[in-house]
Structures are given as structure tokens and as C-alpha cells.
Amino acid sequence: MPAAMPSSSDLLSSLRSMIRFDSEKGLIWLDQSRMLLLHTGAFGALRHELFESLGDEHARGLLLRMGFASGQRDAQLARKLLPQVADQDESFNTGPLLHSLEGVVKVVTVKQDLDIQRGRFYGEYLWQNSWECESHVRESGYSDSPECWSQIGYASGYTSAFMNRFIAFKEVECTAQGDSCCRIIGKPAEEWNDPDYLEYFRPDSIAHELLDLKMEVEHLRSSLARPQYDGPLIGASIGFLDAMALLHNAAPSQISVLLLGETGVGKEVFAHWLHDNGTRSRKPFVAVNCGAIPDNLIEAELFGVEKGAYTDAQSARAGRFERADGGTLFLDEVGDLPPSAQVKLLRALQSGEIERLGSEKTTVIDVRVVAATNVDLLKAVQEGRFRADLYYRLATFPITIPPLRERRVDIPLLAERFIERFSQPVGKHTRGLSDRALQTLVDYPWPGNIRELENVIERGVLLTPENAEIDEHHLFPRTGATPAQHLQASGAIGSDNAGHGKLVVERVLESGIGLEELEDGLLNMAVNRSGGNLTRAAKLLGISRAKLAYRFKSSKPGGEPSAS
Numbered sequence: 001m002p003a004a005m006p007s008s009s010d011l012l013s014s015l016r017s018m019i020r021f022d023s024e025k026g027l028i029w030l031d032q033s034r035m036l037l038l039h040t041g042a043f044g045a046l047r048h049e050l051f052e053s054l055g056d057e058h059a060r061g062l063l064l065r066m067g068f069a070s071g072q073r074d075a076q077l078a079r080k081l082l083p084q085v086a087d088q089d090e091s092f093n094t095g096p097l098l099h100s101l102e103g104v105v106k107v108v109t110v111k112q113d114l115d116i117q118r119g120r121f122y123g124e125y126l127w128q129n130s131w132e133c134e135s136h137v138r139e140s141g142y143s144d145s146p147e148c149w150s151q152i153g154y155a156s157g158y159t160s161a162f163m164n165r166f167i168a169f170k171e172v173e174c175t176a177q178g179d180s181c182c183r184i185i186g187k188p189a190e191e192w193n194d195p196d197y198l199e200y201f202r203p204d205s206i207a208h209e210l211l212d213l214k215m216e217v218e219h220l221r222s223s224l225a226r227p228q229y230d231g232p233l234i235g236a237s238i239g240f241l242d243a244m245a246l247l248h249n250a251a252p253s254q255i256s257v258l259l260l261g262e263t264g265v266g267k268e269v270f271a272h273w274l275h276d277n278g279t280r281s282r283k284p285f286v287a288v289n290c291g292a293i294p295d296n297l298i299e300a301e302l303f304g305v306e307k308g309a310y311t312d313a314q315s316a317r318a319g320r321f322e323r324a325d326g327g328t329l330f331l332d333e334v335g336d337l338p339p340s341a342q343v344k345l346l347r348a349l350q351s352g353e354i355e356r357l358g359s360e361k362t363t364v365i366d367v368r369v370v371a372a373t374n375v376d377l378l379k380a381v382q383e384g385r386f387r388a389d390l391y392y393r394l395a396t397f398p399i400t401i402p403p404l405r406e407r408r409v410d411i412p413l414l415a416e417r418f419i420e421r422f423s424q425p426v427g428k429h430t431r432g433l434s435d436r437a438l439q440t441l442v443d444y445p446w447p448g449n450i451r452e453l454e455n456v457i458e459r460g461v462l463l464t465p466e467n468a469e470i471d472e473h474h475l476f477p478r479t480g481a482t483p484a485q486h487l488q489a490s491g492a493i494g495s496d497n498a499g500h501g502k503l504v505v506e507r508v509l510e511s512g513i514g515l516e517e518l519e520d521g522l523l524n525m526a527v528n529r530s531g532g533n534l535t536r537a538a539k540l541l542g543i544s545r546a547k548l549a550y551r552f553k554s555s556k557p558g559g560e561p562s563a564s
């Protein structure tokens with residue numbers, strides 16, 4: 001039996017440090033993937049039930065493909081962890097190590113010959129302590145065939161993703177059939193010359209059809225229960241659907257709608273939807289951000305100017321009201337309108353007539369006004385900053401658009417939409433969000449709402465390497481991983497933030513800061529933060545006071561050589 005790879009213990013401890021327990025949130029992470037700690041007994045019972053209810057053939061296929069998906073995910077992790085490892089064997093060994101770290105089986109290599117460039121693979125391994133064998137024997141007794149189906153799937157999925165070609169593993173000995181250990185062999189699928197066996201890998205079983213049908217029924221049911229939004233507006237949260245129901249009611253009428261909501265919730269998109277789904281959709285939609293136009297120009301902007309109205313007005317110009325004639329005028333941040341413009345707006349709304357600046361001539365206009373504000377307009381009315389009569393005119397039909405943090409269930413939908421939108425123009429292909437990235441998006445408070453989510457996704461798509469998963473650090477490059485407990489090298493669960501530490505180290509390496517500069521900076525910052533108290537500074541740095549004093553002395557010019 002060949003000895004373990006020389007670096008496998010380093011690799012194992014670095015894999016261990018990627019497991020983090022965030023018990024407060026009920027989450028376990030393996031790098032960016034959410035993991036589960038299950039009782040093998042419970043999982044074994046589920047496995048047994050699959051065989052009972054679906055029959056051997058379908059249950060085997062289902063377990064195999066489940067393992068396959070899991071192996072593929074671990075291959076991504078292996079690639080990420082050892083991207084520049086010249087030794088392909090060493091890099092490949094991440095898979096067997098993960099398989100044992102995840103508590104599935106211990107892998108011993110018998111023979112391994114691989115060459116990614118040439119697509120060559122042959123692997124023979126022994127499995128010890130296979131959980132699937134144990135479980136099978138406990139639930140069903142000894143078998144007359146090998147039974148490690150999900151594990152065979154894992155090995156095949158991992159190797160196929162690693163080699164970029166379909167590699168199928170087969171179990172040729174198995175403890176579930178009385179052998180002393182399990183023995184597996186993997187090679188390119190076509191070399192097996194066994195089409196019946198390869199059928200197990202194809203997702204076309206009855207079980208899959210049943211699952212597909214079930215999904216379809218659920219989908220149809222939910223689409224009957226509530227309307228679908230395929231345009232720029234997307235969501236399934238209660239708050240979003242409530243707002244959409246109100247928009248639906250308002251769209252066919254000419255009622256004045258006031259959209260309320262924080263900055264970035266997409267008020268203009270909602271206003272546009274109202275226009276597109278009303279009777280004026282063939283006429284213009286004109287948007288004005290009242291907060292972005294200086295007070296002295298806003299009236300000219302809204303109502304237009306006549307030639308010679310003031311020294312700058314060298315030619316007549318139509319205002320936004322005239323340009324929106326027959327259609328919709330969207331007044332964003334209407335609370336920012338100065339008092340004189342408020343008077344003119346009220347008059348225009350009441351009479352349906354406007355006058356250009358410097359003109360006596362009135363023009364009849366037919367405009368539906370949709371206003372929006374992110375401030376409390378009623379409070380502005382009470383404080384005398386906004387006219388009460390104008391407020392009641394605008395707020396006939398108020399609709400509140402909830403902030404993103406109150407519609408968290410919509411985040412995955414929105415994120416997916418934005419990934420699509422930002423990937424296509426630059427021709428980028430990603431594997432979508434990692435579990436951890438998605439969890440971070442859902443947990444984040446989103447003070448800038450949908451606009452912020454849009455920006456974060458745009459950056460994430462750009463920073464993600466081609467064909468990779470979008471990870472947490474692509475989305476939020478400056479924040480580290482959430483501090484959480486993780487598995488220490490000893491195997492104990494601790495919280496010394498090694499996972500976090502690794503990220504910090506990565507950042508430092510990327511920044512190009514030298515080791516000495518970094519050490520000087522760390523020492524000085526710790527001493528400054530402790531107000532010059534060396535004992536406290538040493539505690540901050542996690543070293544003894546004597547060590548700190550020594551390092552401090554040796555890092556000064558003319559001092560002793562550095563201790564590090």
C-alpha cells in the first residue's frame with residue numbers, strides 16, 4: 001500500500017480550517033458551501049425507505065446522482081484550494097481527503113494514474129469504514145452486490161469535474177457483500193463498455209419524473225395563486241406582492257399615485273410599470289428627479305420657457321409637462337420641490353393647464369402624474385415645508401414599496417436576474433452564487449436597497465473567474481468571512497478564526513505589503529491601541545510581553561536581528 005502523499009496532513013489541516021460552525025445562525029460551512037451534520041442512522045433510514053418505495057434500480061440511481069452532485073462541488077473546492085499545484089496527483093487528493101473529512105469513508109490509494117491534459121485516468125482505491133456499507137448492513141443485512149452507491153457517485157462526480165470528462169467509478173468489492181473492505185475502480189466511462197451500468201448516471205428515472213412532476217404542479221399552483229412578473233419587477237414576498245396588487249388596481253385609472261419608499265427601492269421602475277400597464281402606454285413616460293435640479297431651474301424644467309423670459313432664455317423650450325402630454329410624468333423626490341414650484345404644480349394639477357415661464361398663454365395638457373418620495377411628506381406638511389393641498393392632491397393613492405431587507409425572500413430571485421443581466425453583455429459564464437454567497441446576500445441589511453444589490457452583483461460578476469462560482473469575497477471584497485467557530489487541527493471545535501485569518505493573509509499577500517512592514521505596522525498599532533501599555537498590546541497580538549518587547553526592540557533600526 002503506498003504511503004500517504006507528503007503534503008496530505010497540511011492539506012487536511014487547511015481543509016479543516018475551512019469548516020466553520022456558526023451555531024448562532026444554525027449554519028455550518030465548508031468554505032462557501034452550506035453543509036449538514038446528520039445522524040447516519042436517520043440518513044440510513046431514509047436510504048432504506050428509498051429502496052423500499054422506489055425499488056433497487058431507481059434507488060441506486062438516485063443515490064448515485066446525489067453523490068455525483070456532491071463530488072462535483074468538492075472538485076470546485078479542490079481547484080480553488082490548489083489552483084497552481086503543478087502536481088496533479090497532489091491536487092486530486094483533495095477529493096479523497098474531503099470524503100474522509102466529511103465522515104463518509106477513509107480512502108487508501110492503490111493505483112492512480114492521471115493526466116488532465118491528455119484526459120487519461122485510471123484509479124484504484126480501497127475504502128475503509130464506509131458509512132453506506134455499515135448503514136446498509138444495519139438496515140437490510142448482507143447483500144449479494146456492492147452497495148456504496150452514493151459514495152461511488154461522489155467519486156465519479158469529483159473525478160469527472162476534476163478531469164473535465166466523464167469518469168465512472170465501479171465498486172468491485174464491498175463489505176456489504178462480505179468482503180474485507182470496499183475496492184473501487186475508476187476510468188473513462190466509455191472504457192467500461194457497460195451501457196447498463198452507465199444508465200444509473202442518467203437522470204431519467206421514474207423518481208426523477210416524479211420529482212419533476214411535483215415541481216411542475218407546485219409551480220402551476222403558485223402561478224395560479226398569484227400573478228407572475230417577468231419584467232423588470234420581480235418578487236414573491238408579501239410586501240412586494242401587496243404593492244403590485246395596488247399597482248394593478250391603479251394602472252387602468254388616471255388616479256394620482258404616490259410611491260413611498262427608501263432610496264434605491266426602484267420607485268422609477270414601479271412608476272414605469274404603472275405607465276406600461278395603463279391606458280397611456282403608447283404615449284411618453286417622462287421622469288424628473290426634483291431633488292437633482294437646482295431650485296431656480298426647476299420651474300423652467302417642468303413648465304418650459306418662452307423666448308426672452310429671462311436673459312439666458314434665447315429660444316423657447318417645452319417643459320417636461322408638455323413633453324409628457326398624453327402620457328405619464330414621474331416626479332421623483334417631489335418633497336424637494338421649492339414652495340413656488342409647489343404652487344405652480346398644484347395649479348397645473350387642478351386646472352390641467354400650464355404656462356411657460358415668461359408667457360401669458362396657457363396650454364391645456366393631459367398628463368398623469370405619478371410622484372415619489374423617500375421622506376415623510378406628512379411630516380413636511382406639519383412643518384410647513386410642503387403644501388397640504390398639494391400633498392392631498394398627489395397622495396390620493398399611496399403605495400409603499402418595502403425596503404429590500406423586508407423582502408429577503410426576493411433576494412435570490414433578484415440576484416439571479418442581475419447575474420444574467422451583467423453576465424450577458426460581457427460574455428461571462430459563471431456557475432451562479434455559492435451557498436455562502438447567497439446566504440451573505442440574504443443576511444446583509446441592504447441600506448442602499450435594490451440599487452446596492454445591483455452594484456454588488458455587477459462587481460461580483462466581474463471579479464468572478466470564468467466558469468467559477470460567485471463567492472462571498474467576489475461580492476464583498478473588503479469584508480472577511482463571518483467570524484464563526486471552526487474545526488481546529490486537533491479536531492476540536494474552536495473559534496480562533498483560522499478561516500478568517502486565512503482570508504486576511506490572502507489580502508495581505510495580494511496587497512504586496514512586505515513581512516517587515518507588516519510586522520512593524522502590527523506592533524505599532526497594538527501599542528497605540530493599548531495606550532502604550534505593553535502587556536495589553538501583547539495580549540492583543542496573542543504573544544507574551546517579553547516576546548513583544550524583544551520584537552519591538554529588534555524591529556528598530558540598529559537593533560538586534562528580527563526574531564521572526
Ligand SMILES: [Zn+2]
Nearest residue numbers: 148174175182
Ligand atoms: Zn462498499
